[in-house]
Amino acid sequence: MPAPTASEETASEGNPSQVPEAPTRESRGADARALTQVLFKEFSRLEPGTPEHARVRTALIEANLPLVRYAAARFRSRNEPMEDVIQVGTIGLINAIDRFDPDRGVQFPTFAMPTVVGEIKRYFRDNVRTVHVPRRLHELWVQVNGATEDLTVLHGRSPTTAEIAERLKIGEDEVLACIEAGRSYHATSLEAAQEGDGLPGLLDRIGYEDPALAGVEHRDLVRHLLVQLPEREQRILLLRYYSNLTQSQISAELGVSQMHVSRLLSRSFARLRSANRIDA
Template sequence: MDREGMANVSARTVPSPSTPGENGPPSTPKSRGADARALTQVLFAQLVGLEPGTPEHSRVRDALIEANLPLVRYAAARFRSRNEPMEDIIQVGTIGLINAIDRFDPGRGVQFPTFAMPTVVGEIKRYFRDNVRTVHVPRRLHELWVQVNSATEDLTVQHGRSPTTAEIAERLKLGEDEVLACIEAGRSYHATSLEAAQEGDGMPGLLDRLGYEDPALAGVEHRDLVRHLLVQLPEREQRILLLRYYSNLTQSQISAELGVSQMHVSRLLSRSFARLRSANRIDS
């Protein structure tokens, strides 16, 4: 970037920030953000009237990029846990910032940070999707993979066919195991779709072969608990509960089955529930 040009543009547009204690209290992150927004508005107002490709247009555009780099760093911090150098993420985010600057229309009444953030984050996500390995591999293995890939292309042109592992190993003076490990590492750049059919074996896609969660699995512990509690009841009460809730008989049908009144069946069910609740000390 032309830093001299950016300094000149900034000096013509907004006052230079005062040093702490010189003309006022030290600047805070909030005040610095407000200054950056004010500078951005002024620079966009200037950029609208300039012809693209001219030196003045380039200087104002560079000043806009410089003024909004904190926005890129803020967006990049969201991806700090991704095992990628922060400098690379910021560089990719800066590309998104430049695209946002080129597309931004101040006349729409939208604040530039609001407009630019989705573009910056989207560019970073696209970078991870298209270029970053889905599995982290050691640096040495990655560097060897680059050599293996180059040797494979050279040998393919030389022989008119795909080279064997032994031919690649001989070209690079490596062991065949190392070459195979590099090839496997190269595959980690892109994940295979679960819906992709398996090559050569005629088998269905991975998605069709994945297991699923048995809907009855959650009830295993409950059934075991009920079984443990049921054995604590008298035999007749156990039978009434089984007829009512496992055979789905009504109280009238149970009374006919056991030769007792429906009222008695109702009392026995209530008593059984009370015993089961007192025996179950697990908080609901």
């Protein structure tokens, strides 16, 4: 019998049946579930607060982090950093680990998933939205978002409002309202430049400088100082500088001489300057 050639030996060595296969997602999931069961048996008999209890608890968290990543992926369209969503979901995972009872006959992923998802939803509800959205509109927005993803995959393009409305059996106005509600997750700065048009931010286009703004502090200071004067001197100042009356008109209004009005004005100015610490 002739000896095998070099090419035949290479083919034999490269036989796929002799190369170990990479673990599939299903096998990794099964391994994680088996490890979780073993860890929970040990976890349940350990005393809380002991180093061994903390070690097993940490191992349970690490073994089930893929569950958190899977749940967080459902929220990838929210434009929130995925690291933050995973961190929030991990808090839900830890709560589920602390409350799980393996003797009830429920698989841990089945028990933990609602807690993880609920923690993430609570995070978006309480910390992300900048505008409060009615609960019904929020729930409908989730359906619109899911239908948009499905139709995008189906047609290879972004669906129209009519297509989304037909898919969900709702009106187009409701679809538009949901899309508008989805924007409440992020507020855009008024100073941000507008995309595409190259124009400056909205604040630069609609804002203006109020010329009366510079006098706000001065008016507030004058109001504070005026209350320190006698009532007659307050009235003279108001007639002179707020009603724009001349000294002769003020003298006729009060029934005193113009010279007396002038002296009262000078005395009021002296009091105001002495009381104004900024000028001092």
